[in-house]
Amino acid sequence: MSENASHPPEQPELTPPTGPAPWFKLDVHPWVFFVSAGLIVLFVAVTLFFESRVDDLFNAVQGAVSTYAGWFFVGAMNVILIFVIALLIGRFSAIRLGGEGAKPEFSTLAWFAMLFSAGMGIGLLFYGVAEPMYHFVASPLAEPGTPEAARVAMDFTFLHWGLHPWAIYALVGLALAFFSFNKGLPLSIRAVFYPIFGERIYGPIGNVIDIMATVATMFGVATSLGLGVQQVNAGLNHLWPSIPQSTPVQIILIAGITAIATWSVVRGLDSGIKFLSQLNVVIAAALMIFVLLFGPTLFILNAFVENIGIYFQNFPSLSTWNETYDNTEWQNGWTVFYWGWWIAWSPFVGMFIARVSYGRTIGEFIAGVLIIPALVTFLWLSTFGGAALEIEMFGAGGIAKAVQDNLPVSLFVLLENFPLSAVSSMLAVVVVITFFVTSSDSGSLVIDIITAGGNTEPPKIQRIFWAVMEGLVASALLLGGGLVALQTAAISTGLPFAIILLGMCWALYKGLHEYQTGQSFSVNMKESTVQQFNTRATRKMPTFGRRQFWVGRPQHGPAVRPRPVTGGKQA
Amino acid sequence: MLQGLSQKFRGGCMMLLRDDGEQVAFLGTAFLVDPKGYLLTAAHLVNDPSNLRVAPTDAGDGFIPMTFNRVAAMPAEVAQMDATHGTALLKIEQDIDISVPDDFLGRAENVRPGASVMSLGYSFGHDQLHTVMTVGGVVSTKILTPNGTNLILFDNMAQDGDVGGPLVHAADGHIVGLVSGRFEPGEVVRGSTDWDRKPPRDTNISYAVAIDYGVALMEKAGLYEPVAG
Numbered sequence: 001m002s003e004n005a006s007h008p009p010e011q012p013e014l015t016p017p018t019g020p021a022p023w024f025k026l027d028v029h030p031w032v033f034f035v036s037a038g039l040i041v042l043f044v045a046v047t048l049f050f051e052s053r054v055d056d057l058f059n060a061v062q063g064a065v066s067t068y069a070g071w072f073f074v075g076a077m078n079v080i081l082i083f084v085i086a087l088l089i090g091r092f093s094a095i096r097l098g099g100e101g102a103k104p105e106f107s108t109l110a111w112f113a114m115l116f117s118a119g120m121g122i123g124l125l126f127y128g129v130a131e132p133m134y135h136f137v138a139s140p141l142a143e144p145g146t147p148e149a150a151r152v153a154m155d156f157t158f159l160h161w162g163l164h165p166w167a168i169y170a171l172v173g174l175a176l177a178f179f180s181f182n183k184g185l186p187l188s189i190r191a192v193f194y195p196i197f198g199e200r201i202y203g204p205i206g207n208v209i210d211i212m213a214t215v216a217t218m219f220g221v222a223t224s225l226g227l228g229v230q231q232v233n234a235g236l237n238h239l240w241p242s243i244p245q246s247t248p249v250q251i252i253l254i255a256g257i258t259a260i261a262t263w264s265v266v267r268g269l270d271s272g273i274k275f276l277s278q279l280n281v282v283i284a285a286a287l288m289i290f291v292l293l294f295g296p297t298l299f300i301l302n303a304f305v306e307n308i309g310i311y312f313q314n315f316p317s318l319s320t321w322n323e324t325y326d327n328t329e330w331q332n333g334w335t336v337f338y339w340g341w342w343i344a345w346s347p348f349v350g351m352f353i354a355r356v357s358y359g360r361t362i363g364e365f366i367a368g369v370l371i372i373p374a375l376v377t378f379l380w381l382s383t384f385g386g387a388a389l390e391i392e393m394f395g396a397g398g399i400a401k402a403v404q405d406n407l408p409v410s411l412f413v414l415l416e417n418f419p420l421s422a423v424s425s426m427l428a429v430v431v432v433i434t435f436f437v438t439s440s441d442s443g444s445l446v447i448d449i450i451t452a453g454g455n456t457e458p459p460k461i462q463r464i465f466w467a468v469m470e471g472l473v474a475s476a477l478l479l480g481g482g483l484v485a486l487q488t489a490a491i492s493t494g495l496p497f498a499i500i501l502l503g504m505c506w507a508l509y510k511g512l513h514e515y516q517t518g519q520s521f522s523v524n525m526k527e528s529t530v531q532q533f534n535t536r537a538t539r540k541m542p543t544f545g546r547r548q549f550w551v552g553r554p555q556h557g558p559a560v561r562p563r564p565v566t567g568g569k570q571a
Numbered sequence: 572m573l574q575g576l577s578q579k580f581r582g583g584c585m586m587l588l589r590d591d592g593e594q595v596a597f598l599g600t601a602f603l604v605d606p607k608g609y610l611l612t613a614a615h616l617v618n619d620p621s622n623l624r625v626a627p628t629d630a631g632d633g634f635i636p637m638t639f640n641r642v643a644a645m646p647a648e649v650a651q652m653d654a655t656h657g658t659a660l661l662k663i664e665q666d667i668d669i670s671v672p673d674d675f676l677g678r679a680e681n682v683r684p685g686a687s688v689m690s691l692g693y694s695f696g697h698d699q700l701h702t703v704m705t706v707g708g709v710v711s712t713k714i715l716t717p718n719g720t721n722l723i724l725f726d727n728m729a730q731d732g733d734v735g736g737p738l739v740h741a742a743d744g745h746i747v748g749l750v751s752g753r754f755e756p757g758e759v760v761r762g763s764t765d766w767d768r769k770p771p772r773d774t775n776i777s778y779a780v781a782i783d784y785g786v787a788l789m790e791k792a793g794l795y796e797p798v799a800g
Contacts (some may be wrong), residue, residue, distance in 0.1 A: 094743050099674055183673060516744050519672035521583035521603050523627045530643040530665065533588075533595040533624070538697035548655065549716040549751075 028462065029453035031207045036214040036451060037469070043215070044473055047482035055485040062488045065340065065495050066332035071322055073339040076498045078319055081167040083505045084370055087174070092512045093363035097174075098181040104359035108368070110274050111356055116373050117277040117438035118352045119169055122228050124161065124380060125284075125432055129410050131157045132385035133403040136392065140323075140330040150389050151310055154303065157381050158311040159318055160335065162374045165342040170369040171501060172350025175508045177357050177365070182515060186454025187355060189213040189347055195507040210450050216493050217348040217450075218466075218473065221443035223487040225436065226474040229253040231408035232432055238409045239425050251475050257433065258471030261440035265448070265463045269356065273441050280434035287427045288383050294418040295387040296395075303386035308378055340494030343501065352442045355449065355456060362512075384414070391417050444470060573689055576739055577705040579672065580746075581630035584703045586693050587612055587661075587735055588624045588644050595644055597699075600692035600736035600750070601625055601661055604785070605794050606671050608663035609650065611785040612735035613751050617659050620649040625663060628693075628701050638699045651788040656720045657751050657780050660788040677745025679713070679721055679781030686710045688725050690750050690779070692736030706733070707741075711776055721781040723748045729777035738779040748779030 028034075047054050087093065096102050104111065135153035142148040175192045185191035190206035197205055229250045236243045243249060264272035292300055323331045357365055388399045388410075395417065402413040415424045444467040451466070452458035477483045583603040588595035601612035610625060617623060624644035629635045645667070651660040663669075682688065687709055694704040708727035716722055723738060729750050738748035754776040 095674075515672075515674055520579045520581075521630075521672070522668075522670050523582070523585075523603070524668040525627075525643065525645070525665070530645055530667075532641050533590055533644050534593060534641055535639060535699055535701070536594045536596060537699050538597045549657070549718055549720050549722065551717065 026462065027452045027455050027459050029207075029210070029451060032210045032214065032453065033451040033462075035207070036211050036218075036447075039211065039215050040218050040469070040473060043219070043486070044476055044482075047485055048476065048480035051481045051485065054482065055488075058485050058488040058492060061492045062340075063332075065492055066336045067329075069495050069498075070332060070336040073336050073343075073494070073498060074320060074322055076502055077164045077168070077339050080171050080501055080505060081164055081319075083509075084167040084170045084174075084366060087362060087508075087512075088366040088370070092516065093366075094361055095178075095182070095512065095516065096359065096361045097177045097365065098358045102181070102359040104357075106274065106356055110278060111360075112368060112372060113281040114269075114274060114277040114356050114438075114442070115169075115173075115349075115353045115369060116376065117280045117435065118442040119166070119349050119373060120161075120377065120435075121224065121439040122231075122432060122435040124377065125428070125435060126231060126408055126411060127157075127161075128381050128384035129388045129399065129414050130403045130407050131160070132381070133388055133392065133400045133410070136389060137400050137404075140326070140328065147393070150393060151306075153389070154307045154381070154385060155310050155314055155318060156334070157385055158307060158378060160338040161377050161381060162311065163370060164319070164339070166370045166373050166377075168342050168346045168501065169349045169353055170366050171504060171508070172346045173353035173357065173369060174362065174365055175504050175511075176351055176354035178362075178508065178511060178515075180354065180454075181358055183511065187351070187456055188450050188454040189351065191454070192504055192507060195510050196503065212493075213347040213351075214447050214450050216344060216490055216497075217443055217447055218470065219486050219490045220345055220348060221440060222470050222473040223477065223483050223490065225254060225257065225440060225470065226478045226483040227487065228432075228436055229257070229474075229478070232429070232436075234406055234408045235412055235429065235432070238406075238412050239429070247479060250478055254471050254474050254478070257436050257440060258467060258474075260433075260437045261444060261470070262464055262467040264437060264441040265444045265467050266460050268457070269445070273438070273445065276434060276441065277438050280431070280438050283427065283434060284380075284431050287424065287431050288380055290420075290424050290427065291387055291415075291418065292383050294420065294424075295383070296390040299390045300383050300386045303389075304379060304382035307382050307386075311378070337491065339498075340491040343494040343497050344490050346497070346501070348443055348446050351446045351449070355445070384411075387417075388414050440470060441467070573687075573705070573707060573741055576689060576741060576744055577691070578632060579744070580675070580689075580691055580737060580739055581703045581705065582627075583671065583675075584630070584691050584693070584736060585610060585625040585627045586642070586644075586696055586701065587616055587647075588626060588642075589619075590622050590624050590644065595624060595626075595642065597693070597696040597732065598623075599696070599732060599734040600703075601647075602691075602735075602737045602746075603669060603671055604660075604676065604789060606669045607794070608665075608667070608669055609789065609792065609794060610647070610661045610663070611737075611749055611788070612659050612661060613749060613780075614652055614654050614657045614659040616735050617649050617652070617661070618654075623647045623649070623661065625661065628703065630703060635702060637702055639701050642701065651792050653784055653788055655718060656784040658749060658784040658788060660785070660792055662792075675744070675746055676782060676786055677740055677743060677747045679723060679747050679783055681743060681745070682710055682713075682723060682740045682747045684710050684712050687741035688723075688747070689739045689741055690725070690727060690729065690733060690736055690777070691739070692730070692733030692750060694730035694732045696732035698732075700732075704733070708777075721783070722751075722778045723781065724754055724776050724778050726776055728775045729753050733777075738782075746782050748782050749785055750777065750779045752778065754778045 132153040135156050136149050137144050139149040139152050142152045179185045179191040180187040190201040190209045193201055233245050233250050237245045264276050392399050402410040412425050415421045447466045448458040448463050585601050587598040587601045599616040601610040604611050625647045626642045626644040645663050645665040647661045647663050650662040690706050706727045708725045711724040711726050714722050733750050736750045737746040740747045
């Protein structure tokens, strides 16, 4: 924690804490905690027993959502991005999360490391190489394999990983942080719906919202963990053929990652999660700099500048492109899939970002959650995607084939084209694992907070419970099948949540407007109970004692003592 | 923007009065800062803390009567006082329902010279004009006085009845000062031996003490929660 750090005010909880000793103390919201846990076990059991039917069902749902609601996703994503940019440059930008005088809890670097590690995760590592390759060899808007296809490939990759996903995170994170830190509501997804449901958020409606968020977060993180270890296993097998690609190895990997994540989440934000996120960002930066220096440096730097130019040049048309006149379904498998994925992921990432953003102004928040991460992502994609394209177009080639044969291996195949590949591959494995751990621990923390009724410092035993539960769900689905089915189900929740996000824009605007100007003072007194007096003109106004300002002894240094941070909450 | 801000803050202003059993005399303005019935005002208005009362008036945006022969006035006591920095915290001694916005108290350091500000007060309450007036202006400068008080000077002509009212920073919608009076350079140079020209009185510049002194009194009265950790 930085030297000037302050703490966010303790958030009001939905249930009072019970029990004496910290380690055995439980602080659960009974409905949210137990119903969520029960639903998770039930979903896993049904998926394990009826895998093929569940798979078919969720695929059909996902297919229908993409086909019939693709236009809605595309429209909603753009509306949200415009809304967030308007907040950045508009009159609300000076509002401070936590109230006037609130000081940020973490240094800017630690804050950025945590939100970036939670927001992007492992996908960036694999798809940074793979996605430009996919679009290069099967471009929807250019002849495959041409320079134009390369430009379009980077443009689409920027679209899918750029401003839009971060705008979604910024919206959810900002809404949660504002309603929690400035309005005194619990840090829980239900809080965002206060302008719509009022006090009813504390009843069944709020419970359902929090249960949905908990279950969606659990399946999002657990299926990513389950599917991701298969990729890690494939990568390890490529590097060291003596490590087989097998379920036991993958279970061991899940156990290891879960153990580190459990340690991290038990240590808490200040040490465990912050430390691992910073480590993650440092190692990832080292890997990127390695590729930048030992790869086609000039090509990457040229590409970085040009890609950003192309992105903004084509931004209006590409971000609203719907394949209307092409009669193809390319977009369903890519853009619409991504939009559903980011939206489904947003309760988790948004809530985590909110938790770490106390004390930031809205302007700082949006710059830090929208602009900076998008730029860093662009640099990352230009480095890895650019290096892959350079090798494919002007070098030895083979990256596109590696991507199609075995996606996770393609990262290591790319690194083999540069010197010291043993070192860089090892670095890549470490980055993969730290990205995993940082997604897992932040996911656990979010579930901990929601199921503890908004307590931002949930008891340690509950942190262990949910972190271990994540590992168990991932292992069960890995052993019994159903990872893809549940991930598809999680993405399908993107549609209802997209509608909720649009409502969130309205709720947030209403809340901010009321906060800044709409609220007023009111005094309700029964005049009959208050004594009445006749009024009269005053002949002599009190002035005695107002000249002390000019005759006192001069003082040096600050005249106003610093006000302790109170978060603006009055007792 | 000023219209919305004015509407927000008018309801928080009350007339500060002193009763003699049957009649009330107008002292100045006080403004609500806490739902438990606390108000801030200028310390010199309540040097004599006896028989203080506060009375809200219609703060709507319609046409309202300019004067009232009778007003309902609630008893108030001085809860905290900082005479050095000219600030007092009052407490209404009557059980009534009060609500205040979530966020309206700012910091004087956030307002800079040139910023638009708005002051509110019962400008002519002493002449029996019982209506809150909203006056706009810009911050002329910020000064540190010889006794170590942070003052905000702004270019409007505060009337006697405005004293004790809030000074609001228009851009961020927070109260940044507590109107204390008209700025009179003659007061500043009083007692100087090498000064042969008295500056004119009644400038169109007024001054407000930094709201931070008022917030410090609120903290002293336990109106803010202690910081966790």
